[in-house]
Amino acid sequence: MRHIISLLMENEAGALSRVAGLFSARGYNIESLSVAPTEDPTLSRMTVVTIGSDEVVEQVTKQLNKLIEVVKIIDLNEGNHIERELMLVKVRAIGSDREEIKRLVEIFRGCIIDVTDKSYTIELTGTSSKLDAFLEAVERSAVLETVRTGASGIGRGEWILKV
């Protein structure tokens, strides 16, 4: 099963490689990993998407918790949460395709942020599966380049991950 794990960790050099190293050393999956400092610059917030059985994910969280620089950790799948990922995608847009793609972007509530006479660059936000769906909707050969940030997650309502 897919799990979204959120971590608060000390914003120190090497902290990221400890997390990445742990996953590779213990053979855990990383689907995606995104990290940036928080409003408190001494802390980084990381979102790791991993796939594994409940037992494996329990081990993942326990092992992450053991890392000295990890301050707090939650498995967002344990409650209601929101997940968003940002994607930038450059597509070939010529002739009648231009209108077609524009409509598709509207349907997915994205926006076109760069235009040339041969291409559009589209910005799209949503759950990872929504971004997948968009890519499936566009003709494969039209996709020139994609950049995805990996998922970020946050608990709903009063569910807060804070020090």
Added chain:
Amino acid sequence: MSVELTGAEITIRCLQEEGVRCIFGYPGGAVLFIYDELFKQDKVRHILVRHEQAAVHAADGYARSSNNVGVALVTSGPGVTNAVTGIATAYMDSIPMVIISGQVPTSAIGLDAFQEVDTVGITRPCVKHNFLVKDITELAQTIKKAFYIASTGRPGPVLVDIPKDVSQQKTKFAYPDKITMRSYNPVTKGHSRQIKRAAELILSAKRPVIYAGGGVILSDAAPQLTELVQMLNFPCTNTLMGLGGYPATDKQSLGMLGMHGTYEANMAMQYCDVSVAVGARFDDRVIGNPKHFSNENRKIIHIDIDPSSISKRVKVDVPIVGDVLDVLKELIKLLKAEKGKPDQAALKEWWKQIELWRERDCLKYDRESKIIKPQMVIEKLFNITKGDAFITSDVGQHQMWAAQFYKFDKPRRWINSGGLGTMGFGMPAAMGVQLANPKGKVACITGEASIQMCIQELSTCKQYKLPLKIINLNNRYMGMVRQWQEFFHGNRYAESYMNALPDFVKLAESYGHVGMKIERPEDVEGALKEAFKLKDQLVFMDFITDQTENVFPMVPGGKGLSEMILV
């Protein structure tokens, strides 16, 4: 106003503040300023080894036998890479250590400088934590943190990498009394409701077993474990790392369990209805195939300070995260307060079954042999030292025989590389043990293959007059490799024969030690007695033993605990 000190001075002052009396190391370019400061003081003694691996093993042996944090000091580059085996050894066995390494100057980091390696990167997977100190104002606090992290929670090695320029710069020195870290707050006390559940389960047990590991030794909880086992009249088995946690000569001890554990211990573990795991982790060498283990229905109570050890290989019914010492104290208190007692009739039946298993006499060997049997050497060693020596070992058959035949009644007397299985550990670890226990009898049980992996340390032993007794069980084979080849690889002894061995007697003598070669069973006892009479000298005893002897019982890899090969 306080005076400013250099990074090197601060490093040494920190060690002094931590009460470190003895460190093990090897100098080199990046640590020259630190060595210069060591030279100018006499509170911290430095032991010069002959290879950095030995420095870390010696610090490790020092820590294991004394419950102090072991400290090693190595230079950058090859100094660190040589130390890695020692660090990984300590990590696998959760030994509190601080390793201080030199690094190239900060301005040279990343430029492929002479003797530069990414120390923090290389050691990351085999330390509890590590630091690269780039700012001298953080040096003292970092060293404080290193000692704190190494010695609390589940202990482990912590490395502090100090660039040469940082050791040269100056700043004001103040050693923090205390350290708090928002990201590191190890639990000590167990959850009281869980302890209560454990007590209830214990009282309901009909076929109980207490299974105790290295956590008991590390948390100094041997007296509490002994009290618990004896007040309940339960059988107790110890892991390789847990030997000495419960007195092995006591009738309630089933000896070691696992791959080379006793028949009675393995059978009891397999067929118990309640297993109380204390500071142990159900690893592959202990329970064999976890699926086979789970075929039997039993309840498991698991006390461990590391939550990630719980339900890792085996599903646990009552997990208790906490320091073994604290939890055992609470558990004993609770059991004393409870009116109930386990079903005595059932317990009697269980003991009867265990006695039947015991009668199998799984550790028997040919005592009439005309060739020296390695088991006999260890039995004699046990008798002559009255079970009171510190025993270190290397890795292989001799290690298993030591664990089976030397009956450890006290904790911190059995020093071996259980997790990583590092050949070459024995002698350097024994040096650390001897330095931590100057009056103690220290013997290193080894084989002719293992001993050669750190043989250069005979020189260190000479320099510091360390009167180790080296028991070399010389069967001219990498015995454990040969045993597996005999059992599982059709007797094809690929590269496991030790050819071109040195004359160990002459080798020992060339370092100024005493060498003995013992070839007949009737000479074993006399030789051991004579060796231990030579109180001030290292004696290298080369026992020429039976080449074909195997370690039994044996649970083959991938098999279940009750599927032992017996002699």
